[in-house]
Amino acid sequence: MIRLLLADDQALVRGALAALLDLETDLEVVAQVGRGDEVLDAARGAAADVALLDVEMPGLDGIAAAGALREHLPTCRSLIVTTFGRPGYLRRALDAGTSGFVVKDTPAERLADAVRRVHAGLRAVDPDLAVASLAVGASPLTERERHVLALAADGGTVAQLAGEVFLSEGTVRNYLSAAIGKTGARTRAEAVRVAQENGWL
Amino acid sequence: MIRLLLADDQALVRGALAALLDLETDLEVVAQVGRGDEVLDAARGAAADVALLDVEMPGLDGIAAAGALREHLPTCRSLIVTTFGRPGYLRRALDAGTSGFVVKDTPAERLADAVRRVHAGLRAVDPDLAVASLAVGASPLTERERHVLALAADGGTVAQLAGEVFLSEGTVRNYLSAAIGKTGARTRAEAVRVAQENGWL
DNA sequence: CGGGGCGGATGACGGATGTCATGCGCACGT
DNA sequence: ACGTGCGCATGACATCCGTCATCCGCCCCG
Numbered sequence: 001m002i003r004l005l006l007a008d009d010q011a012l013v014r015g016a017l018a019a020l021l022d023l024e025t026d027l028e029v030v031a032q033v034g035r036g037d038e039v040l041d042a043a044r045g046a047a048a049d050v051a052l053l054d055v056e057m058p059g060l061d062g063i064a065a066a067g068a069l070r071e072h073l074p075t076c077r078s079l080i081v082t083t084f085g086r087p088g089y090l091r092r093a094l095d096a097g098t099s100g101f102v103v104k105d106t107p108a109e110r111l112a113d114a115v116r117r118v119h120a121g122l123r124a125v126d127p128d129l130a131v132a133s134l135a136v137g138a139s140p141l142t143e144r145e146r147h148v149l150a151l152a153a154d155g156g157t158v159a160q161l162a163g164e165v166f167l168s169e170g171t172v173r174n175y176l177s178a179a180i181g182k183t184g185a186r187t188r189a190e191a192v193r194v195a196q197e198n199g200w201l
Numbered sequence: 202m203i204r205l206l207l208a209d210d211q212a213l214v215r216g217a218l219a220a221l222l223d224l225e226t227d228l229e230v231v232a233q234v235g236r237g238d239e240v241l242d243a244a245r246g247a248a249a250d251v252a253l254l255d256v257e258m259p260g261l262d263g264i265a266a267a268g269a270l271r272e273h274l275p276t277c278r279s280l281i282v283t284t285f286g287r288p289g290y291l292r293r294a295l296d297a298g299t300s301g302f303v304v305k306d307t308p309a310e311r312l313a314d315a316v317r318r319v320h321a322g323l324r325a326v327d328p329d330l331a332v333a334s335l336a337v338g339a340s341p342l343t344e345r346e347r348h349v350l351a352l353a354a355d356g357g358t359v360a361q362l363a364g365e366v367f368l369s370e371g372t373v374r375n376y377l378s379a380a381i382g383k384t385g386a387r388t389r390a391e392a393v394r395v396a397q398e399n400g401w402l
Numbered sequence: 403c404g405g406g407g408c409g410g411a412t413g414a415c416g417g418a419t420g421t422c423a424t425g426c427g428c429a430c431g432t
Numbered sequence: 433a434c435g436t437g438c439g440c441a442t443g444a445c446a447t448c449c450g451t452c453a454t455c456c457g458c459c460c461c462g
Contacts, residue, residue, distance in 0.1 A: 010284065013320035015309025024221055034306075083211065105235075108216025144439070155391030158419070171440055177420055187448095188419080189390050190356030343409070360451070374409050378450055389449080 002119045005031045005048035005076070007039050007065065009057045017052070017081075017111075024112045033188070040068050040097030043076045050119050053098075055082040055089055061091070063096045070097035071130045081111070081116045087133040088199025100124035139200040140182040148175040153192045205231045206249035206277070208240050210258045218282075219313075223234040225313045237261030241269050244277045251320050252380045254299075256283040256290055264290070264297045271298035279346065282312070286327070288334040289400025301325035310311070314386045340401040341383040351402045354393045 004021060006029055008014040018029040031046035033039055037059035039137035043051055051069060053062035060068070066078040079100035080093045090101050099118040102111060103126055114124035141149065151161050158176075164171045176188055195201050207230055209215040232247035238260035244252055252270060254263035261269070267279040280301035281294045291302050291363040300319040303312060304327055314327035340347065348388060352362050358381055359377075363370045377389055386392035396402050 010305040012282070012303070012305040013214055013311060016221040019221035019224055019309075020217040020219075081213070096285065102213075104211040104213040107212050108220075111213060142438075148399065152390075155386065155388050155394050157388055168441055170442060172438085173420065177422090180420075186357065186420095187356050187358055189353075189393075192390075193356050194254050309436090345410075369412060370411095371413060374448095374450065375411075375452095381450075 001027055001114065002026060003029050003041045003047060003049045003120045004115065005033070005039065007033050007036065007042075007051065007057065007062065008054040008081075009034050010054075020108060021112065021115070023157040026125060027112060027115060034058075036065045039065040040160050042070055044070060044073055048076050050082050050115055051076055051078045052115070053078055054135060055080060055084070055093075063098070065094040066093065066098045077118050077121075079114060079124065084199075085129045085132070086197065086199030087129065088123070088139060090129050090133045090199075091138060092199070094125075099130075101129065102126060103129065111199075139195075139198070141179055141195065141200055142175075144181045145175045145182070146200065148172055149179045149192060150193055152176060152188055153196070153201065202229050202247060203231055204231045204250045205316065206230075206234070206240065206244045206247060206252040208234050208237065208243075208252065208258060208263065209282075210235050210343070212324060221309060222313065222316070230331060235259075237263060237266045240266040241273055245274055249277050251316055252277055252279045253282050254279055255317070256281060256294075264294050264299070267294065267299045268297040277324075278348065280315060281388075285331070285400070286330045286333070287400030288330065288337040288396065289340060289391050291326070291330050291335065291400075292339060293332045293400070295326075302327060302330065304330065315316060330384060334351040337399050339359070340396075340399070342380055342396065342401055346376045346380045347401060348398075349373055350380045350396055353377060353387060353389055354402065 002003050004027060006014050006017055011034060011106040014032050018032060021027045021029055030048055031042040033042045036057040039051060039053065053065055055062040062080055069076050069078050078098045079102065080098050081102050081104065082089065083104050085103045093101050099124060102114050102124065106126065106134045148161060148165060151164055158169055158172050180188060180191045183191045183194040185194055205228060207218055208213050209276060212235060215233050219233060222228045222280045224228055231249055232243040234243045236259040239250060254266055256263040263281055270277050270279050279299045280303065281299050281301050282305065283290065284305050286304040292303050301315050303315050303325065307327065318325040339389045347360060349366060353367055359370055359373050381389060381392045384395040386395050
């Protein structure tokens with residue numbers, strides 16, 4: 001009997017996945033949480049074998065939660081189950097030590113198989129996403145560029161950004177300019193969009 | 202036995218919801234589709250009583266699908282089940298003749314109740330969202346403003362937008378300026394963000 | 403019927419943005 | 433030690449953007 005932990009901020013999806021997985025005779029959902037920072041304690045308390053983690057969660061994102069699991073509870077393997085097939089997510093997830101990565105528009109039947117593969121110590125990665133990840137590659141952005149671009153995503157003016165980061169206005173413009181160039185965009189807003197789609201923020 | 206149609210573009214969520222709802226003895230999932238433009242045919246073919254519709258779907262969004270159902274298959278009531286509690290969505294959904302509106306972070310137990318209420322001819326609306334909808338009010342944007350702002354969301358320059366809408370560059374700027382003013386934003390990007398959060402696009 | 407309000411359209415103007423060249427200090431890998 | 437790359441900053445310049453004044457057509461209401 002494989003013991004599962006579900007982590008997803010949408011209660012309805014969480015409950016529905018639990019119902020789906022409980023139909024399998026060899027699977028058993030032993031814990032459910034709605035926040036990333038509750039994953040570790042819950043997994044420990046319930047002695048989970050595999051953790052199914054969403055990426056977007058309050059408190060701690062699923063990838064970081066997977067990292068915490070690997071460090072503090074290595075007996076529990078993790079499987080990312082997410083809405084967005086952002087190439088950068090997959091790369092970061094694998095770096096964080098996850099064993100599997102499934103997007104939410106894969107057929108329901110395959111989820112149980114992915115869980116079993118992960119539990120058996122194998123990898124379960126969406127093949128389409130894997131090639132996309134290789135094609136897109138790692139983020140070309142520097143840490144500062146990424147940071148400034150992430151702040152710019154809220155739609156603030158350069159002066160506001162400069163205030164938040166304690167940098168000169170011109171420097172902020174330079175970072176944005178570099179980010180725009182590296183993303184192949186022509187405006188700041190487009191650069192934000194591209195970076196988000198690739199999971200670089 | 203209440204006959205249900207599920208429409209959600211994420212196969213995993215769709216299958217999971219089906220598993221969850223099939224646990225109820227008085228509910229029965231008789232059709233599943235992944236596109237909005239397949240809803241009407243599927244509902245007719247399966248003689249569904251209630252359609253659970255996601256908002257974001259390829260082909261036709263869930264709200265428009267609900268409108269099509271009301272017009273061509275009035276025996277089938279519709280219930281919106283969506284990720285985003287955008288106030289504008291609720292308003293448009295009710296205008297389109299839906300009987301219910303549930304966000305995906307409500308507890309799983311309540312979904313079946315909502316389905317039964319809708320089937321009985323009652324309304325099932327998230328109360329928090331209802332007050333938010335009233336507080337935010339209808340979209341202050343005119344149709345042109347909304348259209349231009351929606352195009353601007355991709356991050357294009359004014360010249361590109363003007364080309365797409367066959368308007369002068371200055372006119373596009375005026376629409377954007379009006380939208381910025383009405384949304385209380387200070388920049389174009391911020392206006393896009395505000396409008397999206399309220400479901401005005 | 404005439405005036406007023408409103409959405410839509412245009413062009414001019416000041417300020418913000420994106421780009422480029424340049425300089426300086428610092429942590430590296432060789 | 434030296435070159436290289438990165439972080440930070442400055443200044444100048446060509447565009448682009450946001451705002452405003454203005455004009456036009458239309459519907460509504462007195």
